Amino acid sequence: MRDLNPECYLFRQVKMPVLRSLSRVAQQVLQAPACGCQPITVAVRNISFSPRQVTSDASFHSVSFSETDHPKVLITGGLGQLGVGLAKLLRRRFGNNNVILSDIRKPPSHVFHSGPFIYSDILDYKNLREIVVNNRITWLVHYSALLSAVGEANVALARAVNITGLHNILDIAAEHGLRLFVPSTIGAFGPTSPRNPTPDLCVQRPRTIYGVSKVHAELMGEYYHHRYGLDFRCLRYPGIISADSQPGGGTTDYAVQIFHDAVKTGKFECNLRSDTRLPMMYIEDCLRATLEVMEAPADTLSMRTYNINAMSFTPAELAGEVQRQLPDLQVTYSLDQVRQDIADSWPMNPTMRTRRDWGWKHEYDLPELVQTMLAFIGSEARVAQAS
Numbered sequence: 001m002r003d004l005n006p007e008c009y010l011f012r013q014v015k016m017p018v019l020r021s022l023s024r025v026a027q028q029v030l031q032a033p034a035c036g037c038q039p040i041t042v043a044v045r046n047i048s049f050s051p052r053q054v055t056s057d058a059s060f061h062s063v064s065f066s067e068t069d070h071p072k073v074l075i076t077g078g079l080g081q082l083g084v085g086l087a088k089l090l091r092r093r094f095g096n097n098n099v100i101l102s103d104i105r106k107p108p109s110h111v112f113h114s115g116p117f118i119y120s121d122i123l124d125y126k127n128l129r130e131i132v133v134n135n136r137i138t139w140l141v142h143y144s145a146l147l148s149a150v151g152e153a154n155v156a157l158a159r160a161v162n163i164t165g166l167h168n169i170l171d172i173a174a175e176h177g178l179r180l181f182v183p184s185t186i187g188a189f190g191p192t193s194p195r196n197p198t199p200d201l202c203v204q205r206p207r208t209i210y211g212v213s214k215v216h217a218e219l220m221g222e223y224y225h226h227r228y229g230l231d232f233r234c235l236r237y238p239g240i241i242s243a244d245s246q247p248g249g250g251t252t253d254y255a256v257q258i259f260h261d262a263v264k265t266g267k268f269e270c271n272l273r274s275d276t277r278l279p280m281m282y283i284e285d286c287l288r289a290t291l292e293v294m295e296a297p298a299d300t301l302s303m304r305t306y307n308i309n310a311m312s313f314t315p316a317e318l319a320g321e322v323q324r325q326l327p328d329l330q331v332t333y334s335l336d337q338v339r340q341d342i343a344d345s346w347p348m349n350p351t352m353r354t355r356r357d358w359g360w361k362h363e364y365d366l367p368e369l370v371q372t373m374l375a376f377i378g379s380e381a382r383v384a385q386a387s
């Protein structure tokens with residue numbers, strides 16, 4: 001089964017009653033509609049029936065998104081390291097009011113006043129659905145998650161947010177014909193995956209709840225794509241490095257912290273071994289890749305989950321590059337064994353079919369990354385000192 005017919009889908013969505021009882025899990029076969037599509041009925045969520053119409057020549061585009069309109073975007077978990085930057089990029093492209101940031105945390109004043117913000121807990125399915133319906137959302141970028149190190153410290157919460165929350169997102173997206181982006185991660189690989197290089201398709205047996213939940217997200221998204229025609233798109237981000245937003249508790253956080261410590265104290269204690277090689281990317285490249293994969297014509301996507309990368313370096317190599325700009329920086333090493341074990345199971349160099357499929361090219365390598373980070377954090381520090 002490949003895809004949905006928009007008219008049939010919307011017709012059925014409006015006409016069909018939504019059944020809420022968790023105990024009434026079932027499937028119904030509907031009568032063939034006038035358009036001649038072969039109807040199937042699928043319980044996307046066990047509280048409702050969502051009939052899906054499939055035609056052999058249908059494309060994979062979202063059912064409710066007209067290509068001539070701007071998408072109406074909802075970003076979940078938008079107050080983390082990546083969400084505010086993505087909202088800024090998407091708002092520049094689609095208009096301020098067409099991009100809604102959401103989170104369960106209170107936004108800082110500059111974020112609150114920069115565009116639409118809304119409270120949304122992804123564990124609250126009804127609230128999510130209300131937001132999607134009331135705001136006529138067509139694209140959903142699902143950023144809410146607990147990252148690798150924080151997830152190991154709170155497995156139950158990570159399981160709830162990263163797995164149960166994802167189920168809510170998938171059902172909402174399928175039921176309302178949204179184009180859905182869910183980031184995966186290099187953490188979706190594990191100790192038995194090939195590390196150098198790591199192909200897009202290979203063994204994935206991660207040993208963190210974060211990694212397990214992200215493999216689950218990849219597989220569920222692809223399943224919904226093939227089963228229900230959900231327009232699911234996924235990139236496995238490497239460690240993302242940003243100057244104006246803080247990482248949320250991952251294994252690659254050291255590569256952000258070093259810049260702040262270098263500028264503020266001239267000393268940096270690294271919690272990974274000096275020779276730990278991991279894939280990394282500057283945030284601007286990451287957000288551009290996200291927009292590019294969301295805008296890519298469906299027929300250019302040979303897969304729905306892709307590796308993506310810019311550079312790979314070790315703490316020693318990063319420190320060396322920072323020391324070229326700030327020669328007095330002192331770097332010491334004090335291992336966090338949880339993070340080290342995680343890092344030792346992750347890829348060093350993911351290969352990328354994105355290059356072939358939609359021409360992905362990063363702009364920032366290590367020297368540009370270091371210059372940009374130091375320039376930004378340095379100027380912030382000077383402003384803070386002056387005021």
Ligand SMILES: NC(=O)c1ccc[n+]([C@@H]2O[C@H](COP(=O)([O-])OP(=O)(O)OC[C@H]3O[C@@H](n4cnc5c(N)ncnc54)[C@H](O)[C@@H]3O)[C@@H](O)[C@H]2O)c1
Binds near residue numbers: 083
């Ligand atoms: N930053 C990276 O290096 C990186 C790398 C690979 C993948 N990713 C993925 O990208 C996405 C965004 O990453 P990030 O670095 O911005 O994460 P982050 O940890 O900085 O932010 C996650 C956000 O999710 C929110 N959240 C937690 N529980 C929630 C709930 N119940 N409902 C709604 N929101 C909730 C948090 O409040 C937080 O603002 C995540 O899915 C992450 O796995 C990030």
Ligand SMILES: C[C@@H](O)[C@H](N)C(=O)O
Binds near residue numbers: 185186237239249253
């Ligand atoms: C790599 C990524 O998923 C995140 N930065 C982490 O370290 O957990």
